Each structure stands twice: as structure tokens, then as C-alpha cells.
Amino acid sequence: MNMIRNFPLFTIVLSLFSGVLCTMLKGKTAKYYTLIYECFLIVLVFFVLWYTYRTGDSFTYTMGEFPAPWGNEIRAGVLEATLALSFLIIIFCSVLGGWKFLVVDVDETKVNLYFTLINLLTAALMAMIWTNDIFTGYVFLEIMTLTSCGLMIVREIGRTTLAAVRYMILNLLGSGLFLLGVVLLYDITGHLLMVPMQENIATMAGTSAAMEPVTMSLGILTIGLSIKSGLFPFHFWMPDTYGWSTPTSASILSSIVSKAYIFLLFKIYYRCIGIEVFERLPIRKILFILGILGMIFGSISAIRKSSVNRMVAYSSAAQIGYIYMGIGIGGMMGYTAAMFHILVHAVTKSLLFLTTPRLAEVSGDSLLFKNLQGSAHRAKDAGIVFLLCSLSMVGIPIFAGFSSKLMFALSAAQADNMKILFFTMSALAISSVLNALYFLRTVIRIYTEGRGGADISAHKLYEEEKGIRGVAYDMEDDEEEEETTLSKMEFRIPAAILIGMNLFLGLFSWYTVDLIQKGLEMFP
């Protein structure tokens, strides 16, 4: 039993070790190693979830057994374990589902380094989820930024490099602001550990003069993390970042990396500041407004795009808006809805980014809508998966998207504030209509017979962009025909897992809601 208390630390340290190990392995070996290793981590985290759920309390692991105000701590509860478990399953599925494109996009000699990055990203993700120390959070946040930049630039074309540069500049801006916020909070409270920090802030909370600096530093910190996670006015880096990366990277970046930042921010609100103090600050209202604006403007931008990946990327901006709106509504129900939506969006969006390249593949490697016409008939399984994901994004009952929208509506109703109720309901309605508009339009397009305006020029340009590797791609085509069943399974297995998770979240949402609420009770 006591062994389980070490597991959260194992997930971090072993991932760092695996990252180093992958630099020495061959490409394919590194892939299989990473897949098996992710399964191993899933088992470890499952034990942590089971243990914390059974004992009904979170546990704290002190590094080197230095007691509270001095040492560094890891804390695991039901909420952290639930998120970690889902994220690990998604990483597993993304690696498996995107492998076919990875071997094309990444130079053969560098494939093992790609898995080094995946393992380091896992380490950073685990550390950000488990940590109880705000500065450790900062360090791993930077590791996550660097690894996600690496995940983008492994596909060596001009657009990814430019996208990576823009992504990095905004992320560094975010990190700088986050660091300043952390330093200011440390200056005010004298602690870096979250729980002692919360105690000090609680004693200050009575006087408004003392709360001003806290509000300001928290504001700086919030701006930093909302730039990194892509909240409304800072969402413009998303389409380039997600649109040009290799599918595995796009899937991991959109579904996990941005959510990890939101979770860290949420943890700071809940555990460093204390939720009662936070609910009195004006920051919550601003997040609510920006969340709603993000939901609407993200969707409007998505409608105007001519490429499916950019549309899906802009829809991410809208979904991030939902999560911040949930935090803005507040109350137990609002936070539960926000956390639930993190899971819903992660599960759906990762699969969408794995599906779109398969539709493009049968349409002359073009992601433009005009070329995608009829692609669902040419790639049947990808078409079905895209249809199911779209239905979930739009919010059709039995899918996860419906449950989360219902929860947002319920939480707004419980908030006891007519303005919040009005704005939430209108935003949900408008956003659902807009979602339906662009997702169902795409579904109709890919299910319409015929090859539309499919042109060879897009395909040609793609080959030119790839240069010599374009030739390698053709040669691999022959090999692939022998391996069709294997390649199909590589897509069908992760798709089945993620669709299964989606339906589970949709049909049996109360199990997950129960987990999240138990987690939130032991979270402060």
C-alpha cells in the first residue's frame, strides 16, 4: 500500500530516464518502448487513482522527507489522477495513430529523438499535474514549452519553423509573466509551497490593502498562463501551430499541452490562493467574459477557414473558451464542468487531428475543403470517426460534448445570478449553432460523392516541399500495401479507444463527475 505513495514520483523520474534512454535506441525500438512505457505509466496512475479513491483523501509525498515549509512536495488526489490517466491514454493513442505520418514527416535518423521529446513531455505533464510547489511548476512549464516546440519543428518545412518561432515568442512572453507572478507571490507570502502560501494569503484576506498586490500578481500570472493556453485574445497562434505539425504532435499539443497549463492555473487558484479568496477577486469575471468571447470568436474564425486543420484548430480556441467560462462561473458545479470539459475536449480534439490527415491522404494530400469532397467514401473508417467526433463537438446527446454543455448550463443555473445565467445560456446556444455550422458543413462535404475541385497542384507542391523525402514517400507506398491491415489497425485501435472514452463520458458522465467532485473536495 505504502508503495503506491511513491508512484507519482516514479511517473516523473522514469519519464525523464526514458527520455534519455530513447536517444540511444533505434527509431522503431524507441516507438515500441514508448508505447509499452506509456501502458506501464497508465497502470501506475490507475493504482494511484484507485488508492486515493478508496482512502478518500489525497496524499503528500515529501522529497527527501524535509517537512512542509522547506522541502519540495508532490501531492496526488483523485482529480489529479483522473486527469493524468486520461492524458496518458491520449498520448498513447496519439503516438499509435499518428505513426504512419510520423515516419514520413520526421527524418529517419531523428525518429528516436521524437520519442525522447514525447517522454520528456510526459515527465513535464506529470510534474505539472502532481506538483505542490509553484516554482517546480514553473520549471516543468518551461520544459513543456521547449518539448512542444521540438514536437512542432521535427517536420522540417518552412511553415512549421515559422509557426514554432511565433509559438515560442508568445510562450516565452507567457513564461516571463508567469515567472514574475510567481516571484511576486513568493515575495508577498514568503512561501513557494502551495499550502503554506494559501494559509498566509488567508490571513491577509481581511484587509483590502494587503490583497491588492496579491490580486495584481495573480493577474500577471493569469495573463501569462492564458497566453500559453490560448484564451481568446491570445488564440491567434493556434491554427499555424496545430495546422502544420505532424498529426501526433498536433493531437498532443491541442489536447494535452494547453490543458496542462489550464490545470496548473486552476491549481494555483484553488491551492495557492484558496478558492474562497479567489471567488471574491475580479479576475474570475474577466475570465468569464473572455471565455465567452473566445467561444464565439473562435467559432467565427473557424467558419472562415478553407482548410480543415485550421478550422479544427480555431475550434480549439472556442473550446478553451468553454473551460475558462466554467472557471468564471465558479461554484463547485462550475469547476466540475470546467474539469469535465478538459477531459471531453482532450478526447475529441486529439482524435480529430489524427483523422483529418487520413482524409487528406486520399485527396491528393490536401486539407482544403474543395479537395476533401467525397473523401469519406475513399477512407471509410476515417469518415465515420470524423462524423462521430463532429457530433460530439456539436453536442448531440449520448456524446461527451452534450454532457459538458449540459453541465455548464446547470452550473450557470446554480450560480444564482441572472446575468451569468443569461450570458452562459446565450453563449452556449450561439456557440452550438456555430459549431454545428462548420462541423456539419465539413461532414456533408466529405460525404458528398465525387472529387470536387481536387487538383493535382496541391499534391505536387507537397512533394516539392518534401524534396528528396517525397521520393521516399512513394517508395513506402508499395511497402504500405503489404501492411495495410497493420496500418489500418494503427488507426482503428486508438480511434476505438478514444471514441469509447467519448461515449463513456457522454453516457456515464456521472461516474466521471463523481470522481471530479471527490477530487475537488480533497483538492485545496
Add this chain to the structure above:
Amino acid sequence: MLETLLVNYEEAAAIILFGIGLTMLLFHRNLIKKLIGMNIMDTGTFLFLASMGYISGRKAPIITNGVTNVEAYINPVPAGLVLTGIVVSVSVTAVMLSLTIRLYRRYHTLNLDDVYILSKHQTEDR
């Protein structure tokens, strides 16, 4: 107001440096200048931390002449944070410089606007 700034001149300088760095990082079009801005921004934060950790009249936290009284030494944690921050900053700068080299080799310019216009000529394929 001005008096408070003068008393806390180190912190004021740190925040001004941070502001300069932030503006450079955001608004300069030249990539190298952006990176310099980022480093200035980080330096501002480190100066803030170092000046906050220092208590005048006390010594560096290394036990000398057997004095173990806490009152004799300054807080060692901010110095540790600065050190960690510098390591992070160096690695981020290294990655950004390598990205800059790659971008320059491809587009032969460091001006981000120009790069953006050049990249527009590529069609939207996968």
C-alpha cells in the same frame, strides 16, 4: 509615490527592465532583438528576486566562524531560484537561437514580417 520608488530603487529598476524586455519581445520585428528583449525581461525578474532576498547587514548563507544564528545570514532560497531561472533562460535562448538559424537559412531574413509574407506563397496543403 516617488519616494516609495526611490526607497525601493532596485525593485523599480527591475520592473522597468522587465517592461523594456517585454516591449522588445512583443513589438520588435527583428528576431535577434526579440531574443535580446527576452533576456532583458528575464534579467529583470532575477534582479527583483536577488534584491528581495538580500537583507542589508547580513552575510551570504555560508557558515563562517561557527556562527549558526539565523539572524546572521540572508535567505538562500531567492539565490537558488535565480540560479534555476538562469539555467532555464539559457536553455530557452539556445533553442530560440537554433530556431532563428533554421529560419534564416530558409528565408534569408530575420524580419518576421518578411518571413510571414514569404511563407504565404506556400499553399495550404498538409
